[in-house]
Amino acid sequence: MTSGVALTDECLNVYLDLQSKKKYRYIIYKLSDDFKEIVVDFAAPRDDSEDVKQAYDEFCGKLFAAADAGQGRYGVFDVHYQIDSRELDKVVFITWVTDSLPIKQKMLYASSNKALKTKMTGIHTEIQCNDASDIKLDNVIAKCRQKSYQ
Numbered sequence: 001m002t003s004g005v006a007l008t009d010e011c012l013n014v015y016l017d018l019q020s021k022k023k024y025r026y027i028i029y030k031l032s033d034d035f036k037e038i039v040v041d042f043a044a045p046r047d048d049s050e051d052v053k054q055a056y057d058e059f060c061g062k063l064f065a066a067a068d069a070g071q072g073r074y075g076v077f078d079v080h081y082q083i084d085s086r087e088l089d090k091v092v093f094i095t096w097v098t099d100s101l102p103i104k105q106k107m108l109y110a111s112s113n114k115a116l117k118t119k120m121t122g123i124h125t126e127i128q129c130n131d132a133s134d135i136k137l138d139n140v141i142a143k144c145r146q147k148s149y150q
Contacts, residue, residue, distance in 0.1 A: 005112040006037045012119050014043050018078060019091055019122045022046055025055045028062055029074040029116065035108055038116055041066075041073065052080045056137045063096045063135065072097040072109040074116055076123075081141045083148055090124035090144050093117055098130055124148075 017023040023046060030041040042062060044055065059077055066073045075094040082088065093116075097109045117123060125147050129135040 007115055008037055008039050010040050011038055014040050015120050026059045026077040060135055067098045072101055072105055079144055083145055091122055093123045093126045095128045
């Protein structure tokens with residue numbers, strides 16, 4: 001790992017529960033307080049009766065709160081959308097690093113995300129988000145659809 005930031009076992013285990021067992025709708029990861037590890041910040045249990053947009057709004061709210069606290073995050077969201085008449089669920093990896101973060105944090109998040117992504121098989125789309133317009137659900141779904149047609 002270029003940044004020297006380690007990945008906890010819990011990070012991968014929770015991801016595998018989302019990806020293969022569909023146990024979670026989304027997971028938010030963060031750098032530990034000492035900036036030496038990537039840890040699970042929050043994992044939202046999956047409820048198939050819930051509205052995906054409502055879950056996504058909650059997910060974004062947690063990312064916005066982290067930005068307000070001067071912190072970045074990584075997120076994994078199991079997005080549900082349609083192409084033609086097909087219903088699809090695809091895993092999206094989001095790096096949330098706003099322009100207001102301290103330079104050291106920006107660099108750590110940028111250099112550490114590869115360590116996290118390479119351990120996570122089955123990521124359909126990766127998105128770097130710096131502000132609220134980048135992370136809109138419509139934009140995320142558009143990127144998923146675009147990648148599905150490639």
